[in-house]
Amino acid sequence: xxxxxxxxxxxxxxxxxxxxxxxxxxxxxxxxxxxxxxxxxxxxxxxxxxxxxxxxxxxxxxxxxxxxxxxxxxxxxxxxxxxxxxxxxxxxxxxxxxxxxxxxxxxxxxxxxxxxxxxxxxxxxxxxxxxxxxxxxxxxxxxxxxxxxxxxxxxxxxxxxxxxxxxxxxxxxxxxxxxxxxxxxxxxxxxxxxxxxxxxxxxxxxxxxxxxxxxxxxxxxxxxxxxxxxxxxxxxxxxxxxxxxxxxxxxxxxxxxxxxxxxxxxxxxxxxxxxxxxxxxxxxxxxxxxxxxxxxxxxxxxxxxxxxxxxxxxxxxxxxxxxxxxxxxxxxxxxxxxxxxxxxxxxxxxxxxxxxxxxxxxxxxxxxxxxxxxxxxxxxxxxxxxxxxxxxxxxxxxxxxxxxxxxxxxxxxxxxxxxxxxxxxxxxxxxxxxxxxxxxxxxxxxxxxxxxxxxxxx
Ligand SMILES: Nc1nc2c(c(=O)[nH]1)N(C=O)[C@@H](CNc1ccc(C(=O)N[C@@H](CCC(=O)O)C(=O)O)cc1)CN2
Ligand SMILES: Nc1nc2c(ncn2[C@@H]2O[C@H](COP(=O)(O)OP(=O)(O)OP(=O)(O)O)[C@@H](O)[C@H]2O)c(=O)[nH]1
Numbered sequence: 001x002x003x004x005x006x007x008x009x010x011x012x013x014x015x016x017x018x019x020x021x022x023x024x025x026x027x028x029x030x031x032x033x034x035x036x037x038x039x040x041x042x043x044x045x046x047x048x049x050x051x052x053x054x055x056x057x058x059x060x061x062x063x064x065x066x067x068x069x070x071x072x073x074x075x076x077x078x079x080x081x082x083x084x085x086x087x088x089x090x091x092x093x094x095x096x097x098x099x100x101x102x103x104x105x106x107x108x109x110x111x112x113x114x115x116x117x118x119x120x121x122x123x124x125x126x127x128x129x130x131x132x133x134x135x136x137x138x139x140x141x142x143x144x145x146x147x148x149x150x151x152x153x154x155x156x157x158x159x160x161x162x163x164x165x166x167x168x169x170x171x172x173x174x175x176x177x178x179x180x181x182x183x184x185x186x187x188x189x190x191x192x193x194x195x196x197x198x199x200x201x202x203x204x205x206x207x208x209x210x211x212x213x214x215x216x217x218x219x220x221x222x223x224x225x226x227x228x229x230x231x232x233x234x235x236x237x238x239x240x241x242x243x244x245x246x247x248x249x250x251x252x253x254x255x256x257x258x259x260x261x262x263x264x265x266x267x268x269x270x271x272x273x274x275x276x277x278x279x280x281x282x283x284x285x286x287x288x289x290x291x292x293x294x295x296x297x298x299x300x301x302x303x304x305x306x307x308x309x310x311x312x313x314x315x316x317x318x319x320x321x322x323x324x325x326x327x328x329x330x331x332x333x334x335x336x337x338x339x340x341x342x343x344x345x346x347x348x349x350x351x352x353x354x355x356x357x358x359x360x361x362x363x364x365x366x367x368x369x370x371x372x373x374x375x376x377x378x379x380x381x382x383x384x385x386x387x388x389x390x391x392x393x394x395x396x397x398x399x400x401x402x403x404x405x406x407x408x409x410x411x412x413x414x415x416x417x418x419x420x421x422x423x424x425x426x427x428x429x430x431x432x433x434x435x436x437x438x439x440x441x442x443x444x445x446x447x448x449x450x451x452x453x454x455x456x457x458x
Pocket of ligand 1 (some may be wrong): 074079080081082089128
């Protein structure tokens with residue numbers, strides 16, 4: 001991790017450059033430059049200033065006049081560029097040597113190397129994009145599925161920000177009304193009727209809930225859920241893992257205790273990422289390696305979102321499964337899977353009692369696997385529709401929750417006919433929480449935290 005030391009005072013007046021394309025060999029590679037020195041850099045390297053926003057085929061030369069490469073130069077004069085500053089792109093042949101040479105020539109002209117995320121940070125500081133949009137750029141680059149990418153793109157286009165902004169405007173309007181009422185209270189002018197305020201608070205609450213829901217779905221697309229497979233040896237954990245993962249990742253044998261260590265895999269079900277871990281079979285064993293494996297298994301399921309406890313349908317639940325069920329933490333949901341129905345003769349089914357969901361299936365034949373996929377999506381709270389999501393981050397969910405809590409508190413104050421000043425204060429809190437999402441209300445620490453996780457050149 002590159003240490004992030006924001007120097008925002010003079011930070012925006014210097015010129016930065018980085019290789020914008022991924023490291024290694026590629027068909028094309030791009031060196032991107034942003035800041036006031038772009039014009040000079042263009043003249044030095046290409047011999048002229050390319051016409052604004054037109055790709056100009058040029059010869060790139062180093063300080064000695066030697067040709068580095070021939071490529072396209074693109075010049076975007078401020079403010080009509082990605083960063084809002086003058087931007088120059090030198091698009092050459094992708095290859096580490098050519099790119100490094102080109103970059104080092106640019107850096108000799110008084111330009112400094114950009115920090116990770118610094119181009120996006122400048123776009124943010126120059127009001128080209130807001131914070132949620134900047135985050136969406138990173139999320140788009142890192143998205144693991146098409147659905148995740150689509151959701152990130154919606155945020156990048158400003159749909160998420162627009163909804164947040166709209167909500168904020170409504171909060172501000174309501175707060176102004178309440179504050180006007182405070183200012184004129186001794187003159188006995190009733191600007192607002194209590195019933196009307198209550199109604200508007202409720203409306204705001206329901207919009208907040210709707211946004212939170214789309215954002216939570218989006219966060220699931222981004223982060224997924226952690227699922228752990230547990231069960232006694234030979235019940236079919238590794239087979240299930242492989243079936244879910246779609247390829248032979250774990251070693252499957254009929255010797256009990258084959259899986260001695262943890263196996264982790266990232267899979268997606270209809271776009272929902274699942275971090276799956278297969279664990280050592282749980283049993284009372286004297287083998288020191290197996291005991292260590294079992295200790296890790298227990299550790300793994302205490303950190304899980306969901307546990308799939310697998311048993312053999314022919315055997316059913318024994319004391320061991322009962323004791324595992326007893327060990328599961330309250331906040332970890334679980335499903336009991338009775339496997340190998342092809343041997344027991346039962347048919348695939350889902351049963352539910354007050355304590356748990358039980359699935360009967362066969363990993364070998366695939367019967368009942370659809371029930372399991374459905375169950376996993378249900379546990380994640382994922383509806384799989386894929387439309388209308390925002391690829392939100394925890395930070396956004398948390399801010400939405402705080403805004404919701406403040407609106408709820410405002411409603412309480414109103415109901416109990418508490419002081420209007422307190423009501424206005426809660427509305428202000430809600431408004432600030434929302435402003436954190438788009439970055440209008442922020443700390444430098446937060447910016448550092450966000451942009452330092454970006455890749456170089458972004
Ligand atoms: N070659 C190249 N491709 C790229 C980028 C880039 O920087 N360079 N991008 C980098 O992420 C993305 C595109 N993002 C961009 C965003 C804004 C502007 C821009 O010039 N905006 C001006 C003009 C807008 C207009 O003409 O409508 C502006 O906002 O004023 C350019 C690229 C993806 N592809
Ligand atoms: N008939 C039948 N056999 C199955 C089924 N699922 C798994 N098996 C078989 O059961 C045996 C054990 O499967 P594994 O997946 O290795 O079991 P495990 O629970 O991971 O075992 P350990 O690694 O020892 O903990 C293998 O021979 C599998 O082919 C099933 O649904 N039906």
